[in-house]
Amino acid sequence: MRDSAFLRAARGESVPHTPVWFMRQAGRSLPEYLKIREGVGMLESCMDPALVVEITLQPVRRYAVDAAIFFSDIVLPLKAVGVDLDIKPGVGPVVASPVRTLADVAAIPDLTPEHVPFITEAVRGLVGELGSTPLIGFAGAPFTVASYLVEGGPSKEHAKTKAMMFGAPDVWDALMRKIAGISAAYLRVQVEAGASAVQLFDSWAGALTPDDYREHVMPHSARVLADAGELGVPRIHFGVGTANLLGLMGDAGADVVGVDWRTPLADAIPLVGDRVVQGNLDPTLVFAPTDVMTARAGQVIEAGRAAKGHIFNLGHGVIPSTDPDQLKRLTEFVQSYPV
Numbered sequence: 267m268r269d270s271a272f273l274r275a276a277r278g279e280s281v282p283h284t285p286v287w288f289m290r291q292a293g294r295s296l297p298e299y300l301k302i303r304e305g306v307g308m309l310e311s312c313m314d315p316a317l318v319v320e321i322t323l324q325p326v327r328r329y330a331v332d333a334a335i336f337f338s339d340i341v342l343p344l345k346a347v348g349v350d351l352d353i354k355p356g357v358g359p360v361v362a363s364p365v366r367t368l369a370d371v372a373a374i375p376d377l378t379p380e381h382v383p384f385i386t387e388a389v390r391g392l393v394g395e396l397g398s399t400p401l402i403g404f405a406g407a408p409f410t411v412a413s414y415l416v417e418g419g420p421s422k423e424h425a426k427t428k429a430m431m432f433g434a435p436d437v438w439d440a441l442m443r444k445i446a447g448i449s450a451a452y453l454r455v456q457v458e459a460g461a462s463a464v465q466l467f468d469s470w471a472g473a474l475t476p477d478d479y480r481e482h483v484m485p486h487s488a489r490v491l492a493d494a495g496e497l498g499v500p501r502i503h504f505g506v507g508t509a510n511l512l513g514l515m516g517d518a519g520a521d522v523v524g525v526d527w528r529t530p531l532a533d534a535i536p537l538v539g540d541r542v543v544q545g546n547l548d549p550t551l552v553f554a555p556t557d558v559m560t561a562r563a564g565q566v567i568e569a570g571r572a573a574k575g576h577i578f579n580l581g582h583g584v585i586p587s588t589d590p591d592q593l594k595r596l597t598e599f600v601q602s603y604p605v
């Protein structure tokens with residue numbers, strides 16, 4: 267396991283082939299996923315260890331990717347501590363009473379392992395089934411999770427969230443500390459049960475200027491990453507539209523910086539410095555003819571050679587209507603590409 271291509275690449279060591287996995291590989295685009303989820307709510311499925319094990323394994327069986335990503339959601343730990351929320355199909359997380367005041371923040375409990383016994387059970391089960399394939403645990407970064415809590419649901423502008431950040435710094439600070447503690451504890455549970463790497467998703471950090479990120483967000487993400495660092499596993503830090511934040515996201519304490527598809531790796535690599543990069547094929551390229559897709563994937567691999575190490579991925583999650591056979595061809599192409 268320690269010698270798997272994925273973990274070697276994450277540590278910046280030489281690899282037998284470029285490792286590949288896909289954000290959102292578990293779920294949505296797979297017929298076997300849609301079948302097993304019939305009549306089972308998203309959060310309900312995340313709390314059922316047998317389902318989590320099966321859904322996490324599905325893409326590993328089908329694609330033989332170099333890593334598994336734990337099937338869960340960034341809002342699951344909030345649900346586990348008692349926040350009233352749901353994940354609505356086709357919409358995303360919806361929070362019943364959005365967080366606006368210090369009292370609202372104080373009402374959210376800290377997370378302990380006793381809140382998530384089903385996570386420990388699922389990770390242990392998975393590690394047994396996965397053999398030498400590493401499992402990536404994950405959590406939402408404080409800014410991205412805060413956006414769901416403050417807006418009450420998905421948002422384009424994150425206006426209420428940023429209004430709190432600019433106008434109510436005491437509430438903001440308390441909220442970010444609360445979420446950082448929950449995310450760090452959630453990652454710790456996954457790693458202690460056997461996950462061998464973690465990814466911190468700050469999907470919506472691209473809404474911030476570098477100065478605002480540095481002042482209001484980075485210290486809290488840094489705390490989560492520092493905590494995960496103490497566990498001795500590689501830490502991946504990913505966001506969307508973060509071209510001007512990549513250096514800071516690395517400096518926050520990442521070993522691997524995830525890059526979305528809008529920023530060519532050639533531009534991203536000097537920004538992340540002496541770190542491994544992950545990414546970043548445009549997720550829509552799997553809808554192109556196979557030779558077009560693989561030509562572009564080859565360009566991504568070539569560009570990745572300039573980095574300390576490279577883990578191949580899409581530039582964001584697998585689009586639900588993706589053809590699994592095309593992802594299989596992409597996986598085989600990357601794994602057989604000369605290193």
Ligand code: CP3
Nearest residue numbers: 289290291292293308338339340355356357358467469583
């Ligand atoms: O395969 C994997 O990557 C593992 C599972 C995973 C899910 N969510 C399952 C899921 C992971 C890593 C996430 C992370 C997540 N959740 C993020 C960060 C990643 C990113 O895409 O930037 C965010 C922002 C969320 C919040 C969230 N949850 C959204 C935006 C949605 C999608 C809404 C939709 O249906 O379009 C969800 C729901 C969700 N999370 C689904 C899955 C499989 C779909 C649920 C369903 O079947 O209805």
